[in-house]
Amino acid sequence: MNDKPPSGAAAPTRHFDVLIVGSGLAGLSTALLLPSHLRVAILTKRTIEDGSSGWAQGGIAAVLADGDSFDAHVQDTFVAGAGLCDPAATRFTVENAPAAIAWLRALGTPFTEHDGELHLTREGGHSHRRIVHAADATGAAVQQTLIERVRQASHIQVFETHNLVDLILSDKHAQHATAPRRCLGAYALNESTDEVEAFVAPHTVLCTGGAGKVYLYTSNPDTATGDGIAAAWRAGCRVANMEFIQFHPTCLYHPKAKSFLISEAVRGEGGLLKLPAHLGGHRFMPDHDPRAELAPRDVVARAIDFEMKKHGLDCVYLDITHQPPPFLREHFPNILARCAELGIDITREPIPVVPAAHYTCGGVVTDLKARADLPGLYVVGEASYTGLHGANRLASNSLLECMVFARAAVGDILAQPPWTPPPVRPWDDSRVIDADEQVVISHNWDELRRFMWDYVGIVRTDKRLERAAHRIALLKAEIQEFYQSFHVTRDLLELRNLVEVADLIVRCAQARKESRGLHFSRDHPDLLPEARPTILQPEHAKIAL
Incomplete structure (x- = not known):
């Protein structure tokens, strides 16, 4: 509070x-x-x-094509959600999708068209072409x-x-x-x-x-x-x-490229995932799944995570060098250009990649x-x-x-009927001072993100979650003391929120004694017969729910 x-x-x-x-x-x-x-x-x-x-980069899903149906969109959503989607919310969203697209078009959104009609693409998990998009x-x-x-x-x-x-x-x-x-x-x-x-x-x-x-x-x-x-x-x-954090399997690994995605289309066009040269450049995906590089993104992400932890690696490599340079320039101009800016020639050398947290x-x-x-x-x-x-x-x-x-x-x-809020007093920071050392914030920020990656990432165990919970408790106490004593800054506010969210992720992960969807636990590999959401109730809440 x-x-x-x-x-x-x-x-x-x-x-x-x-x-x-x-x-x-x-x-x-x-x-x-x-x-x-x-x-x-x-x-x-x-x-x-x-x-x-x-x-x-993708688009917006909506049932607009002949032969498609709301039921099909609902079913595709349920399959992707491993049976945990709320039926009412899913149908409500799907049935209101065409009106949402119409509203965006009325505002002038430049969606890609073909012969005067919206061009619909199809993405993984969808049974029909229903993705409205503006190029990529x-x-x-x-x-x-x-x-x-x-x-x-x-x-x-x-x-x-x-x-x-x-x-x-x-x-x-x-x-x-x-x-x-x-x-x-x-x-x-x-x-x-x-x-x-x-x-x-x-x-x-x-x-x-x-x-x-x-x-x-x-x-x-x-x-x-x-x-x-x-x-x-x-x-x-x-x-x-x-607990359900979606990871994209291939984010560019480079100190100057924090958030650049390497499209899954690179693997679709024959890109191979390999270990580094000092480990023989071994192609490892066939060891994990018969679909190899074309396996679903959660399977690929877990495989990369396994190899990185097994060998103590900072990244693995995605090799598309077997494709001729004109092909790469035509199909992946942005990826080629961005990598070139960083000194990586994808026509001649593999791309360093790591999985990356993508969606909450x-x-x-x-x-x-x-x-x-x-x-x-x-x-x-x-x-x-x-x-x-x-x-x-x-x-x-x-x-x-x-x-x-x-x-x-x-x-x-x-x-809602008209309502005027009562007077609110301004924020009071008269009892705090300026922080003398910002290094406390930067150190805690770095520590939090690293142990969340190691312990609460793509593959989890009970022991890893316990370790994360212990460290989060220590960090929360230290950050709260800092928050009480010093003027707030953007970095402090964000760190305070991140450690709160980290605690919520760990608590939800500890409560789920199965592996379902994006939550994969080595200690609980099986799927429970009933799909139930993990709902946390704040102990300090005074709300009649």
């Missing part, structure tokens, strides 16, 4: 009708779907362009379209370089203690002024994305630090299925109206747990979820 009771500081208090935290597809969609008579604020940690959505950079195309619309909207105000500190809770203010407990908005650190500002609104929507930065290797941008998940948990909301399938528990347990609070996108993704996300369902539940949240907001 927020241990610094606000009282009488000078930072501004800002009032809006709807507060949105996050500027990815979920946040921008929510803002644009709200009517223009409402005053809307969007808080974003860096700039409006820096969310994860813009990195999405759908997320960027959608984001840019929505950003332009937001900038044109006079009722939407964007606050860049504003970092979520915590939600404002009614029972944290003495004069509100007898009122029903609810969310009144959020505190945010304005990096340009180094002040914590209060944003007050009757409706708060968390669209803060996932938590890939809790791991040493991730395809996510630096902003993916689980801020909304951690803040909602501290506020007393339930969190579910955090769990999150804050919400209903079909995107409502969290705390009245006044909604969660949309990767930060939420709707039940759609189950134990593994089906390709191109994630951008879809953002839009469908953004519309659901807006519908519920508009159905």
Whole structure:
């Protein structure tokens, strides 16, 4: 919980009708779907362009083709989710997909077309062609379209370089203690002024994305630090299925390329995974699966993880040098160019790769109206747990979820009777001082990401999870002491949230005594007969659930 009771500081208090935290597809969609008579604020940690959505290379799944059906899309989602998907949430999302695509097209999103019709591709796990896309950079195309619309909207105000500190809770203010407990908005650190500002609104929507930065290797941008998940948990909301972290098997391993993915299409075109030269350059995938490099991504990721741990390697190598240079220039121009910038000639040498945390399938528990347990609070996108993704996300369902539940949240907001939040006192940091050594933060950040990678990564054991839980407990105590004593900074806030999320991942993983979907345990390799979500209830929650 927020241990610094606000009282009488000078930072501004800002009032809006709807507060949105996050500027990815979920946040921008929510803002644009709200009517223009409402005053809307969007808080974003860096700039409006820096969310994860813009990195999405794939597309958006929707039933649009002849011969396809909602039932088929639902079934494909269930198969990918290892039977753990919520039936109501899955059908709700699938049935609202065509309307979401129509809305994006009406806004002018430049989707790829063929003969005047949307060009639909097919991705792994889908039984039909149903992926609407904009070449191989759908997320960027959608984001840019929505950003332009937001900038044109006079009722939407964007606050860049504003970092979520915590939600404002009614029972944290003495004069509100007898009122029903609810969310009144959020505190945010304005990096340009180094002040914590209060944003007050009757409706708060968390669209803060996932938590890939809790791991040493991730395809996510630096902003993916689980801020909304951690803040909602501290506020007393339930969190579910955090053990299911999707790993992409091949992320470029290079000190100057933190998050560059090597497309699975490279393996599709004959790329071979090999050990380094000092181990003979052995091709290892046939040792793990008869489908070799064409096995599903979770199988490939586990195989790479096994070989790295067995041999103490920092990476393995993906070799596509048998293909002629003109072929590589035509099929993989971006990969070839990016590797060349880093001194890697993929026409002549293999590409160093590691698996990378890619998507957080769990999150804050919400209903079909995107409502969290705390009245006044909604969660949309990767930060939420709707039940759609189950134990593994089906390709191109994630951008879809953002839009469908953004519309659901807006519908519920508009159905609520008018309500004015009571006065909220500003943040008080009069009893803290500036930190004398930032090395404490950087050291703890590095330690957390490394042991999460080693102990709570692609393959888990009970002993590894115990070790991680022990280290997390020590880190949480140290970070909380630091948080109590010093002025908040972006690095401190993100570290505080990451260690909270790490704890949630470990607790969920320890609770699941089976191997299902993305959660693979050597101590519990079998599948239990009944698929159940892992739902954590905060001990400090005072909410009637």
